[in-house]
Amino acid sequence: MAETIRLTEYSHGGGCGCKIAPAVLSQMLATLPALPAYPNLLVGTESSDDAAVYKLNDEQAVVVTTDFFMPIVDDARDFGRIAATNALSDIYAMGATPILALAVVGMPINKLPLETIRDILAGGAEVCAAAGIPIAGGHSIDAPEPIYGLVGVGVGHPDQIKRNDRAQAGDVLILGKPLGVGILSAALKKGELSGEGYRQMVDTATQLNTVGAKLGKLLEVHAMTDVTGFALLGHLLEICRGSGLAATVAFADLPILSVARQLAEQGYATGAAERNWASYGAEVVLAEGFPDWQRKLLCDPQTSGGLLVACAPQAAEQVLATFRAADFTAACIIGHLSSGDARVTVV
Structure with a gap:
């Protein structure tokens, strides 16, 4: 009988929980020299955004991103699907459409x-085919831990790029x-995730954010x-x-x-949730008596998570209808933005 391969045993972390903590990343980037002026660079490193955007002409801008990580699941095909879906999400999050991808591969051969x-x-490749794009090349190395992801290239109208x-x-605010997903991955790592939990994790993490x-x-x-x-708190704080601006989020309204x-x-959480909280907890106001499991959920790293949209109140129904027409049935209003110091208040 062939030996069962558990991909998560080959890595110290998994999915977007592998990300370097926000505070540490800020320290790493703090001493980098400022970019010289490039008039056609519409989005660079200045705004902690999802992708770089370069204006080609009055009608076209190229959108480029890269994302890769270590296994969040044991099934090889599911790992590839989740990683590819997550990588292409950054293109959709800019309001653009992907046109091709390059594979980023590191494997313990x-x-x-x-x-x-x-x-x-x-x-x-299956996910890219579903997105209607080719994997046109890439790069591979022999690495101590499995790593897979994509460089995504997309196009959008310069006036329709969403920073x-x-x-x-x-x-x-609409999610x-x-x-x-992070909590489900923590249970999976311990061998304690139910079949239904695994289905929920894979279904949401492989749903392409094409609606963007x-x-x-x-x-x-x-x-x-x-x-x-x-996590939700970290990306909303960005x-x-x-x-x-300041944000207010109603925990009871969050889709979970x-x-x-x-x-x-029951107390399941990832180590990355605590690292996230240590990085930005000082900018978060929680209601008195806020349960600790809810705090950890707000800091739970999402792999291939949902789009977070800030729109005018009169456009909320149109945005929700757009989500639902694309089969994002959980999409809902979770809060609002107001004038004030940059912080998130959770009620």
């Missing part, structure tokens, strides 16, 4: 069977996917990002800091994967 590696690559630092006071390209065309969508490794909620109430 002497530890993993070639069939397993082929299945990872096949999973990624994360253009939100306005009074905007409504496209339910939270809880349609949201990019809506004038009253002012800002957009996707919720990934820094909107707040960039836009100079049902199995993840049960596990969170």
